[in-house]
Amino acid sequence: MTINSVKSKILRLNPLKRDFIPPEVPVSVVSEVKILGVIFSHDCTFTTHIKSVTRKANTSLQTLSKIRRFGCNTHSLLRAYLCYERPMLESACPVWDPSVLRTIYLMQDLDSVQKRATRIILSNRDISYHNTLETLELQSLELRLGELILRFGKMLLSNPAHRDILPQEALTVSRSRQKLKLVPERARTNRYQNSFVPFFTSIYNSA
Structure with missing residues (x-):
């Protein structure tokens, strides 16, 4: 496959700001790029x-x-x-x-x-x-x-093609005796905790 060097960009998601040696290809390395109207930055912030x-x-x-x-x-x-x-x-x-x-x-x-x-x-x-x-x-x-996030997540739940993006249905109750709808996501980092899947799971279980 031939890479179009004009249309292609390299964006390395590097929140820890580690040294990065770009590959030897005629493609420019950028710190941010717009995809479908959303600007993604190398430090994983918006x-x-x-x-x-x-x-x-x-x-x-x-x-x-x-x-x-x-x-x-x-x-x-x-x-x-x-x-x-x-x-x-x-x-x-x-x-x-x-x-x-x-x-x-x-x-x-x-x-x-x-x-x-x-x-x-x-x-x-x-x-x-x-x-x-x-x-x-x-x-x-x-x-x-x-x-809007809650509505979007419910659409995913009802769509068989995308249902596996979200956690499975919960069969137990939480320590606060609240009946959970979805198995809570275990996030090792705050960055993942603040992403869509854990965030939606939290608000959906508390709704």
Whole structure:
């Protein structure tokens, strides 16, 4: 098989930052690469991806401000946000969200976009974020992303072609006498603990 050196890249997942000698092939070695809209970094974090998403979403909010100036009502502005803006913040969240949810500053970056959007929609900078969510009947992004992961995991459970990605059904109860639905994943590292399979198993068992 011939490798296309123009289209191909080498990304070594190297969270421990060990020395790496690239192979002698005419392919460039990169520190990050975008695959299906998600930026993967060599240190196995999604910081670059979140920064890119929030930057793009904040730029797009300028369109929402322009729509408001044309006299659109609150309902129309909310629909525009839900159809065009929020999907940017949710795209492929089962891949990156478990680790981001437990990284406070990255979650704050995502939340800042929705905070700004709700203030544009309501034309009120003085109202608190909690009150804007109640007024517009919106969820916080943290709850919303958690629900999307739960929904995606349930789809995998019901799909025979992908059922083996997730743990088997549990036949016992936990020490807290809670009946488990899936066998809990044993994670040796925090990095794996913050990935999709252990994260979904945890929230699915507690749901």
